[in-house]
Amino acid sequence: MALVSLSGLGKTFPSGTRALGGIDLDIREGEFLSLLGPSGCGKSTVLRLIAGLVPPSEGSVARMAGLEGAMGFVFQEPTLMPWTSVLKNVMLPMRLSRVPRAEAEGRALEALARVGLKGFEGAYPRELSGGMKMRVSIARALAARPRLLLLDEPFAALDEITRFRLNDDLRRLWREAGWTVVFVTHSVFESVYLSTRIAVMTGRPGRIAAVRDIDLDPERNADTRTSPAFGAEVRRLQADLAAAMGDGL
Amino acid sequence: MGLGRLLGAAAPVIVGVFFVAGWEALVRIGQIPVYILPGPILIAQTLVADWGTLWPSLVVTLKITFAALGVATVGGVALALLFASSRWVERALFPYAVILQVTPLVAIAPLLLIYITDVNVALLVCAWIVAFFPVLSNTTLGLRSADPGLLELFRLYGAGPWSTLFLLRLPSALPYFLGGLRIAGGLALIGAVVAEFTAGTGGTASGLAFRILEAGYRLNIPRMFAALFLISGAGIAIFAGLGLVSRLVLGRWHDSAIDRDA
The missing domain is CATH 3.40.50.300 (P-loop containing nucleotide triphosphate hydrolases)
Known part of the structure; x- marks a missing residue:
C-alpha cells in the first residue's frame, strides 16, 4: 500500500x-x-x-x-531560529510534539553526530557556513524520526x-x-x-x-x-x- | 583594538573639548555678561553649588520618565499582541494610535492638566502618550515578521498558538521591540519635560523643567544651563543604558549586536 x-x-x-x-x-x-x-x-x-x-x-x-x-520537511532555506543554539534548533520539533526533554536532547545530539556536526551543539546559526546550516536543518528533520x-x-x-x-x-x-x-x-x-x-x-x-x-x-x-x-x-x-x-x- | 577604533572613540571627545574650550574663550574674551551667556566653568560651578536643588528635581523628572516608559512598554507590547492576533482589531484601533502620536503633546498637555487633577498622573499620561507609539508599532511589525518557513515548520509539527507565540513570534519581535524601546526612552524624557513646562510654575511638581522656568524668571541663566545639562545627560544615559540592554539581550544571535571587526 x-x-x-x-x-x-x-x-x-x-x-x-x-x-x-x-x-x-x-x-x-x-x-x-x-x-x-x-x-x-x-x-x-x-x-x-x-x-x-x-x-x-x-x-x-x-x-x-x-x-x-x-513527516519531516526540509526547506530551500535552512530556516533556523537565529536566537538559539544549534542543539535547541534541532530539538524544536520534539519540543513541539512534547517529547521528554532528556530524550529529545539525546536524539538531537545523535542526529547532529549523524550529519557530521558533533561539537557544534552550542554554536549559533549565524556562526555556521551555508552547508553547515543546511546540515542542521536536515538533523532537525531526522531527530524527529520521520x-x-x-x-x-x-x-x-x-x-x-x-x-x-x-x-x-x-x-x-x-x-x-x-x-x-x-x-x-x-x-x-x-x-x-x-x-x-x-x-x-x-x-x-x-x-x-x-x-x-x-x-x-x-x-x-x-x-x-x-x-x-x-x-x-x-x-x-x-x-x-x-x-x-x-x-x- | 586598532588605532582606528581608538580614534573613533576619541573623535567625539576631541570635538567636545574644542567646543567647550571655544565657548569659555568666547565668553572671557568677549566679556559676555553672565545673564546673556555663562561660560562652561561657571555652569559647572553652579551645578555643584545648586546640587541640593537640582538633584531632587532630576529625581522627580526621572521618576516620571521611567514610570511612563514602563507603562508604555507594558501597554505597547500588550496592544501589539492584540494587533498581531487580529487584523480587524488593528484596523479598528491603529488610526487612533496614530492620532495620539501625531497630535503635538504641547497641544494636548494643557487639556490633560485640566481634566486630571493629580499633576503627577497628568505628567505621566503626557510622557506615556509620546513614548508608547514606537514600542507599539515596532513590536507589531516584529510579531508579524516571523520567518514564514519557521511558521510552516511550527504548523507541520502541530504547534498551538501559545507555543508559536512564545517560541517563535516573541523572539522574532525582540530586536524590533528593543529598537522601539530605545526611541521610547528618549521620547519619555522629552514628554515628561514638555509636560512639566506646560504645567509650569503653578504645578506642585518640581522637576527639572520647573527649575528651568523658575531660574528663567529670576534671570539665573547659569542654573538654567545646569538644569539643561542634567536633562541632556539623563537622555544620553537612558539611550546608552537601553543600547546596552539591547546588546546584552541580542548577544550572539542578531546582526545588530555583532561587532563586524571582531
Whole structure:
C-alpha cells in the first residue's frame, strides 16, 4: 500500500494562477522519489500538499494512518531560529510534539553526530557556513524520526562540492534509516544520483509527464557519477524532460 | 583594538573639548555678561553649588520618565499582541494610535492638566502618550515578521498558538521591540519635560523643567544651563543604558549586536 496517494490533485491559488492540475502519484514506502522539473512547475506545491501545509483545490491527498506528525520537511532555506543554539534548533520539533526533554536532547545530539556536526551543539546559526546550516536543518528533520521526509531543493543554494557531499550523506542516511524520501530538484544529475524513482514534471499547470525507475547499483559513489549506466539514465531523463517541455509549450 | 577604533572613540571627545574650550574663550574674551551667556566653568560651578536643588528635581523628572516608559512598554507590547492576533482589531484601533502620536503633546498637555487633577498622573499620561507609539508599532511589525518557513515548520509539527507565540513570534519581535524601546526612552524624557513646562510654575511638581522656568524668571541663566545639562545627560544615559540592554539581550544571535571587526 502506498504511504501517500495523490489522485486528481489540483491547486489554484487565490490569485487565479492554476499551479497544478490532475496529479496522480503514489508514494511507496521506503522509496527515494525525486520530483524533477523546471522552476515554477509546481514541484514545491506538490510537496506542500503532501505535507498538508496547503489544502488542495481539486482531488485528494490520502495519507496512511499515523503519518500526520511523522513527516519531516526540509526547506530551500535552512530556516533556523537565529536566537538559539544549534542543539535547541534541532530539538524544536520534539519540543513541539512534547517529547521528554532528556530524550529529545539525546536524539538531537545523535542526529547532529549523524550529519557530521558533533561539537557544534552550542554554536549559533549565524556562526555556521551555508552547508553547515543546511546540515542542521536536515538533523532537525531526522531527530524527529520521520517516516516520510520531504525535501524542497535543499541544496540548491550550495556550491557543488558541498552539494555532492550532502547528497552522499543524505543517501547514506536514507539507506541506514529506511524512511521514505520525496526530494524536489531541478537538477537531472542530482535526481538520478539520489533516487530510486523519478517523476518528471512540467509546468503551467504543473503535471507529471513521466515516471521512471532508476536502475543503478544501490551502492553509489563518485564513480557512479561518471559511469556509463549513470550517463544512460541521465540521457533518458533529459529526453523525457525535453519531450515534456516540448509539448508543454 | 586598532588605532582606528581608538580614534573613533576619541573623535567625539576631541570635538567636545574644542567646543567647550571655544565657548569659555568666547565668553572671557568677549566679556559676555553672565545673564546673556555663562561660560562652561561657571555652569559647572553652579551645578555643584545648586546640587541640593537640582538633584531632587532630576529625581522627580526621572521618576516620571521611567514610570511612563514602563507603562508604555507594558501597554505597547500588550496592544501589539492584540494587533498581531487580529487584523480587524488593528484596523479598528491603529488610526487612533496614530492620532495620539501625531497630535503635538504641547497641544494636548494643557487639556490633560485640566481634566486630571493629580499633576503627577497628568505628567505621566503626557510622557506615556509620546513614548508608547514606537514600542507599539515596532513590536507589531516584529510579531508579524516571523520567518514564514519557521511558521510552516511550527504548523507541520502541530504547534498551538501559545507555543508559536512564545517560541517563535516573541523572539522574532525582540530586536524590533528593543529598537522601539530605545526611541521610547528618549521620547519619555522629552514628554515628561514638555509636560512639566506646560504645567509650569503653578504645578506642585518640581522637576527639572520647573527649575528651568523658575531660574528663567529670576534671570539665573547659569542654573538654567545646569538644569539643561542634567536633562541632556539623563537622555544620553537612558539611550546608552537601553543600547546596552539591547546588546546584552541580542548577544550572539542578531546582526545588530555583532561587532563586524571582531
